[in-house]
Amino acid sequence: MFVLAIYMLLxxxxxxxxxxxxxxxxxxxxxVSCFYFFDAHLSPFFIQIGLLSNVISGLLLxxxxxxxxxxxxxxxxxxxxSLPVGLFLxxxxxxxxxxxxxxxWTIRFYLHGILTLLVLASYYRFFIVVRGTRKTTLxxxxxxxxxxxxxxxxxxVSLFTTYVLGPVLFSxxxxxxxxxxxxxxxxxxxxxxxxxANRKIIVADATDLIERIETYLYETKSFKNPNLKVxxxxxxxxxxxxxxxxxxxxxxxxxxSNYINHFRIEEAKKLLISENRLTIEAIGNEAGFNSKxxxxxxxxxxxxxxxxxxxxxxxxxx
Numbered sequence: 279m280f281v282l283a284i285y286m287l288l289x290x291x292x293x294x295x296x297x298x299x300x301x302x303x304x305x306x307x308x309x310v311s312c313f314y315f316f317d318a319h320l321s322p323f324f325i326q327i328g329l330l331s332n333v334i335s336g337l338l339l340x341x342x343x344x345x346x347x348x349x350x351x352x353x354x355x356x357x358x359x360s361l362p363v364g365l366f367l368x369x370x371x372x373x374x375x376x377x378x379x380x381x382x383w384t385i386r387f388y389l390h391g392i393l394t395l396l397v398l399a400s401y402y403r404f405f406i407v408v409r410g411t412r413k414t415t416l417x418x419x420x421x422x423x424x425x426x427x428x429x430x431x432x433x434x435v436s437l438f439t440t441y442v443l444g445p446v447l448f449s450x451x452x453x454x455x456x457x458x459x460x461x462x463x464x465x466x467x468x469x470x471x472x473x474x475a476n477r478k479i480i481v482a483d484a485t486d487l488i489e490r491i492e493t494y495l496y497e498t499k500s501f502k503n504p505n506l507k508v509x510x511x512x513x514x515x516x517x518x519x520x521x522x523x524x525x526x527x528x529x530x531x532x533x534x535s536n537y538i539n540h541f542r543i544e545e546a547k548k549l550l551i552s553e554n555r556l557t558i559e560a561i562g563n564e565a566g567f568n569s570k571x572x573x574x575x576x577x578x579x580x581x582x583x584x585x586x587x588x589x590x591x592x593x594x595x596x
Contacts, residue, residue, distance in 0.1 A: 311328060400423060505568070
C-alpha cells in the first residue's frame, strides 16, 4: 500500500498527492487496527493516530473528488486546513492517553460523526456535481467511494464480531479495487486500439487546430450563439466537420456541447463580477445559454456552486 502511495507522490501532480495522502491515512487506520488485534495493550498514542487518520482519510477523499484542473476548490481550503489543525490541537492538549474515557465514550463518536458527514458529502459531490468527467477518471472516483464505504462498513461490523475483520476485508477490497481499475484501463485501451486505430490526430496538428479554434471563439464570441453547431464552427475555421469532431472526442475527450460550454462559463464568470446590475438569467443568456436551467446546471457542474454564490464570493465591492 505504501509503495503505491510513494508511486503516487512521484507523479508530482495535485491529484496524485491527495490520493497518496488518502492511501497513507487509510493505511494508518488499518495498520493500527491490525496491531491492536494482536496487542490489546497497544500504546494509546497509536490508537489516537488510528482514530484521527480515519477522519483525515474521509477529508482527503472529499477534497480529491473536488479537484478541478489540478486545483483545489477555494471552498475546500478552509476545511482542508482547519480540520487537521483542530485534530492536531485536540491530540496535543487533550490526548487519548490522559482522557481515555472521554475519548472512548464521547470524542470517538464525534469523530465518527464527522467521518460520516464527509462520506455523505463525497457522495453528493460525486453524484450531483461531478459531470462531464472522462469515464476512466469517473471509474476511479466511483471505486474509491465504494471501496472506502465498504472499508468503513467493515470496521463497523468488526465491532460486533472480531476486530481483525476490518483489516482483512480492507485487504480484499483494496487489492480488488486495484485489479478492477487496472483491468478496466486495459479494456479501454484495447477497445480504442481496435475501434479507433490510427484515428487520433497527431499532437502537432491537434495543437495547431486547437489554437485556431480558441482564437476564433475568443475573437468572434460565437459561443454566445446558443444554437451554435459543429458544422458552423468547422466551416468558420475551414476544417472538415468530421475532423473537428475527431479532435474533440478522440484528442480532448469531450463532446462539442461540453467544449463550447467551457467558453460560456468563462464568459459568465467575467460577467458575474463585472456586470453586477445584470440578473443571473440575463448573464446566462448573454454568455450563450438557451435557458436559465441549462445555465444553472452547467455552471454548478463546472464550478461546484451556483452563479449567485460565485458572484457573492468574488464580487469586488467599490
